[in-house]
Amino acid sequence: MITGELKSQVDKIWESFWTGGITNPITVIEQFTYLLFIRRLDEKQLLEEKKANLIGKPLEKPPFxxxxxxxxxxxxxxxQDAEVMFDLFTKPMVDDMTVFDHMKQVGSDAGxxxxxxxxxxxxISTPRLLDQVVQMIAGIKMEDRDTKGDLYEYLLSKTASAGKNGQFRTPRHIIKMMVEMMQPQKEDTICDPSSGTAGFLVSAGEYIHENxxxxxxxxxxxxxxxxKMFTGVEFDSTMLRIGAMNLQLHGIDHPNLIGKDALSESNADVRNQFSLILANPPFKGSLDYDSVESSLLKTVKTKKTELLFLxxxxxxLKIGGRAAVIIPDGVLFGSSKAHKQIRQEIIENNKLEAVISMPSGVFKPYAGVSTAVVIFTKTGNGGxxxxxxxxxxxDGYSLDDKRAEVKENDIPDILARYSQLEQEKERKRTDSSFLVPFEEIKNNDWDLSINRYKEIVYEEIEYAAPEVLIKEIEGLDKERNKALKVLKDILG
Structure with missing residues (x-):
């Protein structure tokens, strides 16, 4: 749990960047991340040097x-003085390298x-800003995995603008809900094919530590x-760096991060590889057919990224592999051939297990889009x-732009009911959750909109007879006329 002191330290660093002229949230996080990495490089070497001194032997690995x-x-x-420090970052003074040049060439040995x-x-364009930020980062205590991870998660939470191509930062509590529903297992190989800041992979790792x-x-x-356990695919190099640092600060030093477009031919060789996928792929994107790997188009002929990612x-996925994925509501009920095609593929040729419709405010302040979580297992032969x-x-937060914490929260109920689906057979269509048989979904043209199946009970309201209402109105008129006469008398 992040402390108030740690929040305050991060807030001050953030404010220094902004007052220093760096106002793009992603740029702030990236520059912050570079300085954290430079600090961690030195701390790793200091630790190895202490070990070597204790046993009286040289370092086992080449030093950074x-x-x-x-x-x-x-x-x-x-x-160092601010000017000297800034020169170390901007002028090649040691082995024809700056501090930044050195950071860029350390390679995979540093994680x-x-x-x-x-x-x-x-x-960072001025000595004063660099010195301010370095001193504040130096003051942060980062001894354990939890503190380092909490610090970075809080830093990431401060991004307040939508990403490109419909990508939004997924709320951490929604990620945690999905991970807890899927319960990562000991032998799992876990992938997020649109990993961004690696929130799903980090949460899966935290679930294992906690349980x-x-x-x-x-x-x-x-x-x-x-x-081997964690794989992320991401084409944005900035997001790759941020995701890599997020994983490292949460104690996962060597995940498999792949810098490519997951939908492209360059990723065509990744097949039948993972036992668990957790993802929130880009919404509303549109690609040319030429840029999409051909086997995906055989499954669903479309240019829409949300369908191609499914x-x-x-x-x-391997046969038997599971997936929990956030999709826009339109995927559930879209009437195009492609929408029906992908739904039929998942329902008829594999095993669809759950559809959790979420309120439209879940992604605020980024967007008001309505979304759902779908959970399915790859079988290849139905089920x-x-x-x-x-x-x-x-979901435990207000559904406006403020997203303030509130008491109302269905997530505990979702987790409890999903773990005991057999007991859901008695539930009615008027309840918050219920089961719908395969044949009914098939007969509804593979429609997965909850409104197609949910029954709404309308409360009957009895009104007074018209003659009673007329008498009441006439009575009110008499009272009004009396009051008006009194007022006239007073005014003379």
Whole structure:
């Protein structure tokens, strides 16, 4: 849980960037991230140096900083005058490198973040701003995984503008709900094909720490967790760097992050590979057929990214693999051939398990789009029996732009009911959740809109007979006339 002190420290750093002229939220996060990485490089080397000194042996691995590069280390530069510090970042003074140049060339030995430095740009333009931010970052205590992770999550929460191509930052509590519904298992290979800041992968890792800490006692699992369990695909290089740092600060040093367009031919070889997909793919995007991998178009002939990503997930999942995906409401009931095609593919040829309709305010202040979570399993030969529908009315936050915390929250009920679907058979169509059989969905042209199946009970209101109402009106008229006569008498 992030403390008030940590929030205050991050707020002050954020404010310094803004008053210093860096006002784009993503740029602020990126520059902040670079400085965190430079600090972590030095802290990692300091730890290795302490270990080597204790046992009286040289370092096991080549250091990030050579003896000649001491001036580039965080513990040295943070104590320099502002002008000297700024020169270290902007003028090649040590081994013909700046601090920033050195950061960009460390590579994968420093963790996954080090692999995505191509294109990184230093944008802090004044010595004063650099010194302010460095001193404040130096004052943040980052001893444990929880604190580092909380710090970065809070930093990411401060982005207040929509992304490109319909991409929005997914609320953390919605991600957590989806992860808890899917309950990641020990042998899972988990993928987000539109990973962004890696929120789904981070949450899956946190779920394992919170519920299965004993797994980390096993060497094989630790190896799997750190190197094979998590895969993210993202074409935006800035998001890759931010996602990489998010994962590293949450203790996942070597996830498999892939810098490419998941829908393109360059990703065509990723098939039948993952046992769990968690995602919120881009909405409202439109691509040319030529830029889409051909097998996806065989599943669903469309240019719409939200439909293509569903086809992609079916391709990427192993047989028996599960997916929990956020989609716009239009996917549930769209009448185009492509919309029906992808719904039929998931329902008839695989196993659709659940549709959770969410209120339109969930993505505010980014957008008011209505969305749903769909959960399905890849079988390749059908298996849909009864589909569980839930009509979420509240998620614990107000549904306006403020998104203030409120008491009304359906998420605990969703988690409890999803874990005991057998008991849902007795539920009525007037309840918040109920089961709908495969044949009924098929007969409704594969429509998955909850309003197609939910029954609404209208409360009967009895009104007085017309003659009674007329008498009441006449009585009111008499009283009004009396009051008017009194007023006239008073006025003379």
């Amino acid at each position: 900083f050579t003896a000649a590069q001491e001036a580039l280390r965080w513990n040295k530069l943070k104590d 996954v973040f080090g692999e995505f430095m191509k294109g990184a740009t230093f944008m 299965h800490e004993e797994w980390f006692h096993e060497k094989d699992f630790r190896e799997h967790y750190h190197n 086809a992609l997930m079916l391709r990427m 849909t029996d009864d589909v569980w529908f839930y009509d979420m009315k509240a």
